[in-house]
Every structure is written in structure tokens, then in C-alpha cells.
Amino acid sequence: MAKVLAFSRILRSLHNTKYISRSLIKCQHTSAPLQCSSKTQPLPKKEIVEVTFVKANGERIKVKGKEGDSLLDIVVNNSVDLDGYGACEGTLTCSTCHLIFKKEDFDRLPDKATDEELDMLDLAYDLADTSRLGCQIIMRKDLSGLEVRVPATVNDARS
Amino acid sequence: MRQLLLWVGHTCNRLRILPQKRFSSSAASTPKICIVGSGPASFYAAQHLIKTLPRAEVDIYEQLPVPFGLVRFGVAPDHPEVKNVMNTFTKTAKSPQLRFIGNVTLGRDLSLRELRDAYHAVLLAYGADEDQELGVNGEKLSNVLSARRFVGWYNGLPRDTDLPVDLNVEEVAVLGQGNVALDVARILLTPIDRLKNTDITEHALEALSRSRVRRVRLIGRRGPLQVAFTIKELREMLALPDCITVCKLQDFEAVRPLVPGLERPRRRLTELLCKAADSSPSGDLDESKRHFHLVFFRSPLSFYPSPDVPHAVGSMKLVVNQLDGQQQAVPTAITETVQCGLVLRSIGYRSTQADPALPFDTGRGRVPNISGVVHPGLYVAGWLATGPVGVILSTMTQAFGVGRAVEADVCSGRVDASQARPGHTAVAKLLSDRGVTTVSWKDWERVDAVERSRGEKVGKPREKIVDVQEMLAVSVGAGGT
Numbered sequence: 001m002a003k004v005l006a007f008s009r010i011l012r013s014l015h016n017t018k019y020i021s022r023s024l025i026k027c028q029h030t031s032a033p034l035q036c037s038s039k040t041q042p043l044p045k046k047e048i049v050e051v052t053f054v055k056a057n058g059e060r061i062k063v064k065g066k067e068g069d070s071l072l073d074i075v076v077n078n079s080v081d082l083d084g085y086g087a088c089e090g091t092l093t094c095s096t097c098h099l100i101f102k103k104e105d106f107d108r109l110p111d112k113a114t115d116e117e118l119d120m121l122d123l124a125y126d127l128a129d130t131s132r133l134g135c136q137i138i139m140r141k142d143l144s145g146l147e148v149r150v151p152a153t154v155n156d157a158r159s
Numbered sequence: 160m161r162q163l164l165l166w167v168g169h170t171c172n173r174l175r176i177l178p179q180k181r182f183s184s185s186a187a188s189t190p191k192i193c194i195v196g197s198g199p200a201s202f203y204a205a206q207h208l209i210k211t212l213p214r215a216e217v218d219i220y221e222q223l224p225v226p227f228g229l230v231r232f233g234v235a236p237d238h239p240e241v242k243n244v245m246n247t248f249t250k251t252a253k254s255p256q257l258r259f260i261g262n263v264t265l266g267r268d269l270s271l272r273e274l275r276d277a278y279h280a281v282l283l284a285y286g287a288d289e290d291q292e293l294g295v296n297g298e299k300l301s302n303v304l305s306a307r308r309f310v311g312w313y314n315g316l317p318r319d320t321d322l323p324v325d326l327n328v329e330e331v332a333v334l335g336q337g338n339v340a341l342d343v344a345r346i347l348l349t350p351i352d353r354l355k356n357t358d359i360t361e362h363a364l365e366a367l368s369r370s371r372v373r374r375v376r377l378i379g380r381r382g383p384l385q386v387a388f389t390i391k392e393l394r395e396m397l398a399l400p401d402c403i404t405v406c407k408l409q410d411f412e413a414v415r416p417l418v419p420g421l422e423r424p425r426r427r428l429t430e431l432l433c434k435a436a437d438s439s440p441s442g443d444l445d446e447s448k449r450h451f452h453l454v455f456f457r458s459p460l461s462f463y464p465s466p467d468v469p470h471a472v473g474s475m476k477l478v479v480n481q482l483d484g485q486q487q488a489v490p491t492a493i494t495e496t497v498q499c500g501l502v503l504r505s506i507g508y509r510s511t512q513a514d515p516a517l518p519f520d521t522g523r524g525r526v527p528n529i530s531g532v533v534h535p536g537l538y539v540a541g542w543l544a545t546g547p548v549g550v551i552l553s554t555m556t557q558a559f560g561v562g563r564a565v566e567a568d569v570c571s572g573r574v575d576a577s578q579a580r581p582g583h584t585a586v587a588k589l590l591s592d593r594g595v596t597t598v599s600w601k602d603w604e605r606v607d608a609v610e611r612s613r614g615e616k617v618g619k620p621r622e623k624i625v626d627v628q629e630m631l632a633v634s635v636g637a638g639g640t
Contacts, residue, residue, distance in 0.1 A: 083206070083207065083210075083559060084203065084206075084555045084556075084559065087243070087244045087247065087551060087552075087555065088240050088241060088243050088244065089240075089243040089246065091240030091243060092240070093238065093240040093241045093243075093391075094241070094244075094550070094551055094552055095552055096552055096555065115394070116391070116394070118427065119389070119390045119391040119394060119427070120391065122389075122390060122423060122424035122427055122428070123389060123424070123550055123552060124552070125552075125556065127423065127424070
């Protein structure tokens with residue numbers, strides 16, 4: 001167990017230095033840290049995937065990423081203009097990377113949300129049945145063409 | 160004039176290609192905005208303003224020599240991930256449009272009037288750092304403390320460094336059931352090995368390593384459905400090693416039938432509480448473990464001195480409450496006494512009125528505002544505007560909204576930016592005349608580097624400097640490493 005903890009600490013420190021290791025961090029939150037080791041081995045050439053982010057004002061932003069990228073990675077790597085998106089940098093401690101999926105897409109996402117992800121989603125605005133955190137969605141080839149809705153964060157202008 | 164306003168309006172469109180020369184002779188194209196405070200509300204508002212008003216100058220004045228407010232001094236040391244927002248804030252701070260001026264206190268070094276004269280718009284985001292007292296007998300006994308000051312103590316807030324907290328006690332009562340209450344309970348019950356590689360201050364780590372605390376009660380005046388903490392923090396508490404969560408099953412009897420009808424966030428939180436109650440030990444407690452008690456329907460009536468240390472608290476009397484039809488706590492005639500060698504009060508926080516010229520609602524402890532607007536030219540963001548509620552997402556959302564209000568007022572001419580204002584030039588002169596030492600972002604980076612390097616030597620992300628004079632010395636390159 002200590003080893004696993006040490007490993008996740010290393011992952012975290014790696015992660016803190018740059019965005020791109022975020023897909024590795026994902027392993028922290030699964031019960032099978034061994035999956036991480038397979039990622040360090042050479043992988044076949046990654047396929048390009050496409051994602052469209054639809055903002056609350058209707059603006060559509062179509063960008064490219066690679067298989068294995070999280071949706072948060074894709075936002076960051078493409079400098080998609082979404083204010084405040086991914087504040088905790090993919091460490092499952094905020095809900096600023098909240099996205100709403102179409103039902104059919106939601107159902108075919110590879111992993112179901114963990115309790116920890118649902119805990120964070122519970123604090124999101126505009127929570128829907130098909131809400132997920134972008135940092136937890138790892139892109140695969142068959143998800144290419146995905147279209148996701150970015151909820152308006154500002155609906156809480158309390159006085 | 161109309162023409163001018165139109166031009167000012169142009170600076171607000173996100174068009175970055177503008178006829179530079181035309182503007183260079185006219186300061187009207189430079190809206191000057193200052194923000195007081197440098198926590199999340201401040202940085203998120205600044206981020207919005209820099210992006211949408213590309214010609215604006217945004218100056219952030221901070222009371223301490225170091226930035227980030229509650230991200231540095233509030234977020235628990237064992238939650239390093241939450242502090243990742245500092246990376247985004249740093250990016251904002253490095254914008255050529257932004258200037259950080261640390262070690263400047265509104266109401267002491269500068270008046271609100273002076274800031275309003277120097278800037279087109281003033282946005283206050285200095286938070287809510289005064290805690291609500293209970294107003295019961297014995298509250299002045301030693302070791303009856305504000306939970307927020309206890310947080311400041313372990314997080315290195317200069318004014319709380321010398322907090323007289325005595326951990327040579329077994330029983331602790333935390334009054335309140337929000338995230339601050341849960342944070343202090345967790346820090347008190349966490350095995351010390353889990354804290355020593357965090358950025359917790361050295362003095363707190365040392366005191367916690369000698370702590371005799373065995374039992375922490377988190378006491379709320381109402382029931383499980385009214386807790387204010389969030390589910391992540393509760394889940395963390397339930398998973399704490401060598402610590403057992405204790406609840407009374409009867410507190411949940413009235414709650415269980417209501418669970419299926421609750422909105423998802425409250426439902427999941429309540430389900431987890433019910434689960435905790437179900438696995439709560441019945442009968443004698445395993446005294447080799449530490450215990451975390453969730454105590455509901457109780458309000459403090461008075462504190463009593465300890466028989467061993469007469470000036471310190473030793474026990475408290477609680478009254479048992481019931482909920483009325485409006486779900487408010489109503490005291491019954493039943494009372495009980497519990498042992499507590501340390502009491503941490505976390506029943507609410509309020510902002511202070513930093514300057515007499517600032518409109519202020521003394522009752523609620525905040526500045527009256529409509530969506531962050533006090534009146535065109537004066538704005539409030541974060542907890543000063545909303546009261547101390549919500550997680551960082553709520554503050555971010557609110558602060559972006561206030562940023563938009565400032566943007567709209569500047570663009571529409573409600574804030575008249577057609578006349579040049581001196582901005583920082585005037586304020587810098589005032590500060591220098593008054594002998595105030597200020598800290599720039601570059602200076603802070605020196606403090607940051609020294610803290611990190613001191614931390615590295617002891618296996619921590621940073622060793623915070625807790626003394627303002629030392630911060631100032633290090634910020635100018637003295638007293639290094």
C-alpha cells in the first residue's frame with residue numbers, strides 16, 4: 001500500500017509540473033494502479049480524435065486531440081476559451097470542468113463515474129443526469145466526433 | 160464627449176487591433192481598476208477584466224506581503240490539489256496589465272476615498288475574516304477558540320501564529336458542521352505521518368505531534384439534513400485511518416424516509432451520513448482508536464473551567480434541540496454536559512468594514528450589493544459580497560460575474576473612464592510618503608522560492624514564512640534560503 005501511495009505521490013508531483021501527464025493521474029482514482037505501468041510502455045501511434053464543445057451561448061468550438069487525452073487535456077492543449085475550466089488541473093477536487101453529454105454518448109462512455117467524481121459533480125451548477133467531469137473522460141477512437149455541452153457557470157449571481 | 164465615450168466603448172470590444180497612436184495621447188483609453196484583496200475572488204475578477212478590457216490596468220492591493228488569501232491560508236494542508244488554482248492566478252499576475260502591491264492595508268495605509276480618486280473603478284474582495292461568537296458564559300476561558308484562527312495557526316497566517324492553543328487535552332468540541340469545522344476535526348484526528356509532508360507550518364506540526372487528542376465532537380444545532388459540509392470532506396473523514404466515526408442511530412430515524420425525495424447532492428450526502436450511522440459502533444468504544452462524533456440537535460449553553468487548569472475550559476453544557484415546522488432549532492428543557500479541553504467555534508464568519516466610507520450591513524457582516532455592484536465605480540466580490548458560503552467554484556462564478564459588471568459599466572460609460580486617472584502612480588506616492596513598504600510580484604517570487612527551498616530540505620512542498628517582518632526581509636533578498 002505504501003508503494004502505491006508513493007507512486008501516486010510521484011504521479012501527482014509529475015502532474016503538478018505539466019498538464020499533459022493528466023491522463024496518468026486518472027489511474028490514481030481507479031482501484032487498479034497497475035494500469036498505470038502499461039501506459040509507460042511504447043504505445044502504437046495514437047489516433048486523432050475530434051470533439052465539439054458547445055458553449056452556453058451556442059458557440060461551437062471544434063478541436064482535435066489524441067486518443068488517451070482527457071477532455072480537460074484537449075481543452076488545455078487547444079487553449080479553448082472556457083473561463084475557469086479545470087481549476088484544480090484534473091485532480092478531482094473541483095467541478096469546474098463539468099460537461100453535459102448527450103444521453104447516447106453518456107451511455108457509451110467507457111468508465112462510469114466514481115463516487116469521488118459524483119461528489120464533485122454534486123457541487124456543479126446545472127447538474128444533469130448526463131453530467132461528467134471533463135478530466136475523467138479519456139478519449140478513445142470510437143468517441144471521436146463527440147459533442148459536449150459546457151454549462152454556463154454564471155447563474156448564481158447572488159447579492 | 161459622445162465621441163469619446165464611443166471610443167472608450169471600443170476599447171471594450173475584444174478587438175485587440177486598435178489605432179494605438181490615436182490613443183497614446185489620450186489616457187481615456189486606459190481604464191484604471193484596483194482590487195483590494197488577493198484571494199480567489201480577486202484573481203478571478205482580475206482574470207476576467209484583463210481578458211475583456213485589454214487596455215485596462217488592474218492593480219491588486221493585498222494586506223499581507225504574500226498573495227492568494229484563503230488558498231494559502233484557508234485550504235487545508237492535506238488538500239494540496241485544491242491549491243493548483245495558484246498556477247492560474249500566477250499566470251494572471253504575470254500579465255503586463257496586472258500589478259500586485261502587497262503589504263498595504265485598506266483603512267490604515269490608504270483610505271477608500273483615496274483609491275476611488277486614483278482609479279476609475281474599485282473592487283473590494285478582502286473576504287470575511289471575523290468569526291461569530293456564541294455569546295454564552297465561559298466563552299472567554301482559554302482554549303475556547305475560533306476554528307478559523309486555528310486554521311490560520313496551522314496554515315501560517317501571521318496574525319494567528321501565536322494562537323494560544325493547548326493540545327494537551329483528550330476531548331475536543333467543534334461547534335458548527337460546515338467544511339471549516341470538518342477541516343479542523345480532520346487535522347486533529349489525522350495521523351501525524353500524513354501531515355508531515357504537507358505545507359503545514361512547523362509550529363503546528365510540532366504541536367500536533369505531541370497532541371493527546373482522542374475524541375473530536377462535531378456539534379450542530381440541527382440535524383443530519385442541515386449539515387453544511389460537503390460530501391467529499393465527509394467521505395475523507397470516514398476513510399481516516401485509526402479513526403472511528405460515531406453517530407446516534409436515533410438521530411437518523413426521521414431522516415431516512417425523506418432520503419429518496421431529496422435532490423441528488425443532498426440525497427447522496429445524506430445517504431453517506433446514514434451509512435456512517437449504520438456502521439457506527441454500538442456499545443463500548445475501542446479506546447485504542449481515535450473517535451469522531453457527529454453530534455446533532457445540540458446548542459452550547461455555557462462553558463466551565465477545567466478542574467486541573469482553572470483558567471481553561473474543561474466541559475460544556477449543551478441543550479437538546481428539536482426542529483420546528485420551519486426546520487429551525489428550538490431548545491427543549493433537556494440539557495447534558497460533555498467534557499472538552501478544547502473548543503473550536505465555527506458557527507459563521509463575517510466581514511469587517513475596512514473603511515468608514517464603505518457602505519456596510521453590520522447585522523449581516525457584509526457590504527450591501529446587487530450582483531457585486533455597490534454603485535457604478537464600487538464593487539464587491541467573494542465573501543465580502545456573498546457572506547462566507549460555497550466552494551471555490553461559487554466564488555469563481557460570482558467573481559466572474561462582478562468582473563462582467565465592471566466591464567459593462569466601463570463600456571457603457573456608467574463608469575466614466577474618459578477622464579484620465581493617475582491609478583497606481585498617485586497611490587504609490589501616498590504610500591511612499593507614509594513610509595509603507597510595498598511588495599511587488601517579483602518580491603513575492605523571492606519569498607516563494609525561499610519557502611520552496613526551505614520546504615525541500617524537510618520533504619514539504621514549502622515551509623511557509625509566518626512572520627510579516629521576515630516575509631518583507633526575504634522579499635527584498637535579505638535573510639535568504
